[in-house]
Amino acid sequence: MMGLETFGWLILLCPLAGAVIVGLGFRVWPGKLAGVIGTAAIALSFAASIGALVALLDQPAEERQVVAVAWDYAKTAGVDAQLSILLDPLSIFMCLVVTGVSTLIHLYSISYMASDRGYSRFFAYLNFFVFSMLLLVLAGNFLLLIVGWAFVGAASYLLISFWFRRDTATRAGIKAFVINVVGDVGLVIGTYFIFKGTGTLDFLKTFEGVEEAFARNDGDLVAGCIGLLVGAFAKSAQVPLHTWLPDAMEGPTPVSALIHAATMVTAGVYLIARMHPLFEQAPAAADVGAIVGCATLLIAGTIAVVVTDLKRVIAYSTMSQIGYMIMAVSSAAYAAGLFHLMTHAFFKALLFMAAGSVIAAMAGNQNLDQMGGFRRAMPFTFACMVIGGLALSGFPGLSGFFSKDEILALVAERGGWHVILAVLGFVGSLLTAVYTFRMIFRAFEGRLVEPARELMRGQLYHAPEHTNPATGEVEDTEVGFPGADHHIAEREGTMKVAMGALAVLSVVGGLLQIPHVTDVLHSFLAPTFESSRYYEELEPSTGATLIGLLTGAALSIGGIAIAYVLWVRDPKRPAALRERLSGAHRVFSNKWYFDEIIERLVVRPFAWFGRFARNTFERLVISGLFMGGATTTVRAGSSAVRAAQTGFLRYYAALVLLGLTGLGAYFLVAGS
Amino acid sequence: MAEVVFVIASLVVIAGAAGTVLVRNAFYAVLALVCHLLGLAALFLLLRAEFVAAAQVIVYAGAVMVLYVFVVAYVGQDDHPLRRRSGRGLRGLSVLFALVLLGEFAIAILGSGLSVLDQKGAGFFPLFGTPEEIGRLFLTKFLLAFELASMLLLLAAVGAVVLARRRSGLDDPREISVADLMRPDDSGTIGDAERGTLHEAAAGPAGR
Amino acid sequence: MSMTWYLAVSAVVFCIGMAGVLTRRNPLAILLCLELMLNASNLSLVAFARTHGNQDGQIFALIVMVVAACEVAIGLGLIVALYRRRLPIDVDELRELQG
Numbered sequence: 001m002m003g004l005e006t007f008g009w010l011i012l013l014c015p016l017a018g019a020v021i022v023g024l025g026f027r028v029w030p031g032k033l034a035g036v037i038g039t040a041a042i043a044l045s046f047a048a049s050i051g052a053l054v055a056l057l058d059q060p061a062e063e064r065q066v067v068a069v070a071w072d073y074a075k076t077a078g079v080d081a082q083l084s085i086l087l088d089p090l091s092i093f094m095c096l097v098v099t100g101v102s103t104l105i106h107l108y109s110i111s112y113m114a115s116d117r118g119y120s121r122f123f124a125y126l127n128f129f130v131f132s133m134l135l136l137v138l139a140g141n142f143l144l145l146i147v148g149w150a151f152v153g154a155a156s157y158l159l160i161s162f163w164f165r166r167d168t169a170t171r172a173g174i175k176a177f178v179i180n181v182v183g184d185v186g187l188v189i190g191t192y193f194i195f196k197g198t199g200t201l202d203f204l205k206t207f208e209g210v211e212e213a214f215a216r217n218d219g220d221l222v223a224g225c226i227g228l229l230v231g232a233f234a235k236s237a238q239v240p241l242h243t244w245l246p247d248a249m250e251g252p253t254p255v256s257a258l259i260h261a262a263t264m265v266t267a268g269v270y271l272i273a274r275m276h277p278l279f280e281q282a283p284a285a286a287d288v289g290a291i292v293g294c295a296t297l298l299i300a301g302t303i304a305v306v307v308t309d310l311k312r313v314i315a316y317s318t319m320s321q322i323g324y325m326i327m328a329v330s331s332a333a334y335a336a337g338l339f340h341l342m343t344h345a346f347f348k349a350l351l352f353m354a355a356g357s358v359i360a361a362m363a364g365n366q367n368l369d370q371m372g373g374f375r376r377a378m379p380f381t382f383a384c385m386v387i388g389g390l391a392l393s394g395f396p397g398l399s400g401f402f403s404k405d406e407i408l409a410l411v412a413e414r415g416g417w418h419v420i421l422a423v424l425g426f427v428g429s430l431l432t433a434v435y436t437f438r439m440i441f442r443a444f445e446g447r448l449v450e451p452a453r454e455l456m457r458g459q460l461y462h463a464p465e466h467t468n469p470a471t472g473e474v475e476d477t478e479v480g481f482p483g484a485d486h487h488i489a490e491r492e493g494t495m496k497v498a499m500g501a502l503a504v505l506s507v508v509g510g511l512l513q514i515p516h517v518t519d520v521l522h523s524f525l526a527p528t529f530e531s532s533r534y535y536e537e538l539e540p541s542t543g544a545t546l547i548g549l550l551t552g553a554a555l556s557i558g559g560i561a562i563a564y565v566l567w568v569r570d571p572k573r574p575a576a577l578r579e580r581l582s583g584a585h586r587v588f589s590n591k592w593y594f595d596e597i598i599e600r601l602v603v604r605p606f607a608w609f610g611r612f613a614r615n616t617f618e619r620l621v622i623s624g625l626f627m628g629g630a631t632t633t634v635r636a637g638s639s640a641v642r643a644a645q646t647g648f649l650r651y652y653a654a655l656v657l658l659g660l661t662g663l664g665a666y667f668l669v670a671g672s
Numbered sequence: 673m674a675e676v677v678f679v680i681a682s683l684v685v686i687a688g689a690a691g692t693v694l695v696r697n698a699f700y701a702v703l704a705l706v707c708h709l710l711g712l713a714a715l716f717l718l719l720r721a722e723f724v725a726a727a728q729v730i731v732y733a734g735a736v737m738v739l740y741v742f743v744v745a746y747v748g749q750d751d752h753p754l755r756r757r758s759g760r761g762l763r764g765l766s767v768l769f770a771l772v773l774l775g776e777f778a779i780a781i782l783g784s785g786l787s788v789l790d791q792k793g794a795g796f797f798p799l800f801g802t803p804e805e806i807g808r809l810f811l812t813k814f815l816l817a818f819e820l821a822s823m824l825l826l827l828a829a830v831g832a833v834v835l836a837r838r839r840s841g842l843d844d845p846r847e848i849s850v851a852d853l854m855r856p857d858d859s860g861t862i863g864d865a866e867r868g869t870l871h872e873a874a875a876g877p878a879g880r
Numbered sequence: 881m882s883m884t885w886y887l888a889v890s891a892v893v894f895c896i897g898m899a900g901v902l903t904r905r906n907p908l909a910i911l912l913c914l915e916l917m918l919n920a921s922n923l924s925l926v927a928f929a930r931t932h933g934n935q936d937g938q939i940f941a942l943i944v945m946v947v948a949a950c951e952v953a954i955g956l957g958l959i960v961a962l963y964r965r966r967l968p969i970d971v972d973e974l975r976e977l978q979g
Binding site: 650654657658660661664665668 | 762765766769772773776777779780
């Protein structure tokens with residue numbers, strides 16, 4: 001029987017081994033073997049997570065925070081850096097979610113990416129990503145957290161630019177990476193401020209010592225927490241560091257499903273939940289988090305209503321839902337936020353998988369304007385999409401309903417100005433329902449497009465030539481571009497299994513935490529949040545809960561109805577509405593002009609600085625003054641000395657005799 | 673009596689030195705140096721250094737100077753220097769250096785530092801400076817110096833031979849240089865006279 | 881007869897020799913003047929030997945003579961080699977070894 005610590009290390013090592021094995025042999029693996037190995041590695045990791053869960057539950061409740069240390073990196077000058085992982089309910093929970101959803105997505109990818117020339121590379125990168133995410137989640141001190149954080153950013157870059165010969169993809173990858181690095185810097189600076197006060201990098205020791213080290217809302221602590229928040233916002237695509245997420249949809253659909261829906265973007269939520277003692281001691285920072293989360297969910301919701309790319313709708317939806325989670329964990333509704341994290345992982349991954357299937361049917365085209373009528377052509381995909389959409393909209397009974405309403409109820413319970421946030425959250429729910437079903441109705445209802453007609457006849461549509469769907473540039477299907485064949489769910493068994501599993505989870509996931517009925521998640525996570533002021537106390541009354549649930553249900557059904565009317569019953573209505581609200585529509589379509597603002601405020605000054613550095617500073621000061629100055633000085637000195645080497649014998653003789661005379665003079669003077 | 677001999681010998685020494693330096697013709701300069709050496713031998717005798725004086729005459733004036741005479745006869749001197757003298761400035765400066773050094777020595781000698789100079793000299797035993805004593809010292813106290821000096825002589829002999837030998841194959845007799853054209857007809861090596869330089873060859877085998 | 885006189889003669893000859901080394905252009909002449917300087921130091925050595933009643937100075941002077949002879953041999957060999965190569969026998973012309 002293996003111990004908790006062993007399971008912990010296994011969780012980390014299996015994906016790493018998978019990445020190394022698949023990666024090193026990437027030319028060798030025949031057919032789909034790379035995919036099978038990759039999936040097996042993650043499945044083993046999932047099994048290890050379950051083992052760890054069981055082992056953890058075996059421990060009595062007081063001892064459920066175990067630190068496993070592998071070795072010490074450095075123990076000098078007050079910095080205690082170790083390779084240590086922290087196994088407690090929160091991290092095991094995150095491991096289960098990450099490995100579980102990852103296994104299903106790997107399963108999906110075995111068939112989805114089958115015709116891509118970079119198949120093995122894909123699975124190596126994907127495994128590396130899972131390893132990094134697990135490292136982040138299991139880290140027991142700030143050092144490993146930062147390492148995992150950075151690795152996740154790198155993996156994201158590798159996967160977004162997977163089709164590296166596409167200009168749009170590489171640019172999107174760079175954009176994502178740069179914004180992530182901004183977050184990394186914030187994270188490191190935040191860590192510094194916290195370390196300055198507590199003197200330790202270890203999580204448990206930091207949490208124990210935070211109350212003595214910092215006063216409430218101490219400047220250093222607030223600065224530290226804001227630094228952590230910057231990291232969280234960059235990774236979780238919150239305003240204003242969110243502009244990378246829609247562009248990240250350039251990556252293959254499984255990547256979007258895994259990284260940009262279920263796991264990486266939730267790292268920020270995990271961070272805030274993990275650092276809850278710090279945030280509770282610095283409520284100013286927590287409030288910032290809550291407000292930003294709320295703002296993001298509204299902004300993203302409004303943009304999602306007008307976007308025309310299928311995957312981007314889902315991306316903005318992710319941004320919005322993560323806004324809910326950030327708002328929740330910043331308002332000390334930890335269990336609710338994490339519960340929504342879990343359910344969101346299920347239905348968002350499902351939505352992405354279904355979207356992937358539709359896009360495959362469209363031969364890579366992601367434009368909603370050119371989709372329609374796939375309902376009868378792809379029944380399984382349609383069913384999955386609808387289940388996912390209902391869960392996302394918070395339809396009563398499905399998982400999203402319970403998790404989202406729990407968040408809103410608890411935030412409202414905080415009182416004060418948090419009630420405003422809760423109200424805005426409800427507005428966001430309405431928007432969610434509207435845009436989700438707008439997407440579904442536009443893609444699956446309406447007139448049949450040509451790919452749908454082909455499918456009804458039993459053939460998969462292939463475009464006359466391979467092009468980049470966004471720009472129309474012609475491509476080939478060699479390494480670096482998508483493969484020639486496309487795979488839809490109806491025809492691939494593994495895709496059906498994965499999507500089916502997620503559909504089931506989306507439906508029943510809510511049962512874990514029905515308010516006042518079941519309390520599984522809340523009690524499981526209690527040992528982690530022992531020190532929290534709010535964890536046990538924040539409990540809405542039954543009446544408030546009921547009102548919340550009813551409101552949520554009403555808004556969700558109402559939103560679906562609005563979407564039905566606008567996009568099914570009365571197709572001309574949206575155009576008319578767009579005319580009426582053209583100003584708002586323009587702002588939303590331009591994504592609230594964030595890209596332009598960032599370009600003006602940040603990119604241009606940096607580019608200018610780079611040019612200045614190269615032309616002026618580098619050329620004049622470094623090459624001219626330092627290098628040139630040094631070499632000129634040396635050359636001048638040496639030519640001065642060279643002047644003594646005239647080649648005249650008599651000159652040398654004269655120098656020798658001059659020296660002799662000088663020596664004689666010295667002895668004369670010294671002797672007397 | 674000793675003072676008179678001293679004065680005459682010193683005059684010979686200094687005159688010979690001045691002659692070596694001032695005379696233009698190298699051969700006459702060598703002769704002046706021989707004079708100087710003989711005067712110096714006389715001074716050595718006055719200082720009761722018999723063996724050193726004899727060695728001076730036999731080795732220095734006899735062998736080394738003869739060597740000089742041979743080389744001067746062989747090489748001669750440049751009667752037509754390619755360039756003017758390097759100017760009066762350098763000569764003036766050299767004389768100045770010499771005077772400065774002389775001044776220093778004067779200060780050293782006449783100053784109070786060397787108090788031993790005004791004495792008559794220590795007493796000496798009868799065999800002072802004789803070959804017998806010198807030989808004894810060489811073979812006992814200064815044996816290492818003696819051996820090293822002989823090694824040095826061997827090296828110098830070998831080195832001189834190596835430096836001055838005629839190396840066949842190194843300079844191509846068919847090469848011609850500007851110095852060839854400028855050299856007077858009665859100079860050159862015996863080998864050149866036999867074979868003829870390219871200069872002559874250019875005139876044609878029967879062109880003479 | 882005090883030693884001062886001998887040392888004075890030695891100093892004078894040394895300085896004359898030095899002036900000659902710095903002034904002459906013919907390498908043979910330079911070597912001759914170098915001989916002058918060596919002889920001058922020989923004279924002062926023997927004078928000091930007489931002063932101290934010690935023969936070490938004379939031995940030293942003999943060794944100096946040996947060294948001078950060797951140096952002359954090599955120097956003259958060089959000059960002969962120069963002549964063989966048809967190079968000008970003039971120290972002002974022979975200045976290829978310059979920086």
